[in-house]
Amino acid sequence: GAVVSQHPSWVICKSGTSVKIECRSLDFQATTMFWYRQFPKQSLMLMATSNEGSKATYEQGVEKDKFLINHASLTLSTLTVTSAHPEDSSFYICSAREQLSSYEQYFGPGTRLTVT
């Protein structure tokens, strides 16, 4: 089956610093990747959708200058949280889809970000 990995699985950073999270599709090429954020006891909230080679589309209320998304290749997307604040502490999950016309999306294992 299709596998999506994320790195790191958890990260602790100081307030004001930036942190990068990687999402890779290991055995397929992902035309589209999605980034979600999940707070405790809540469901996943879509932050942005990125198609390879083009700018990400951000959901309403998500600051694109704070959450930088780069989908430079068909197997890698990165999310950079810039100038992190404690309220950015959350569980970040990516998913990948092979084709625009496919309904199948494969989720990564998530990255726990803690900002101190």
Next chain:
Amino acid sequence: KNQVEQSPQSLIILEGKNCTLQCNYTVSPFSNLRWYKQDTGRGPVSLTIMTFSENTKSNGRYTATLDADTKQSSLHITASQLSDSASYICVVSALGSGTYKYIFGTGTRLKVLA
């Protein structure tokens, strides 16, 4: 407005018992409905997927049903095990402009006690 609602929000059952989780949706145009299991601190894992024409789908001890007329789905867990403790998320896909949009339910947190 596309919406997916799940009930109950949380549930506690004893090991070996059965339980049923509910999902009601108002999504158009409907494409398919999927149930995911999410362990704490992990990404969601797909359990079942059903399209408009499917009424039921099983995956081991998990059985999902779909009533496209009433826009309701259920996930039945038989002979629960401690490892079933997780969040269960109902996700409905809508097809529009040649691509799929996913609408997530709020999830049901299941706790199975020994």
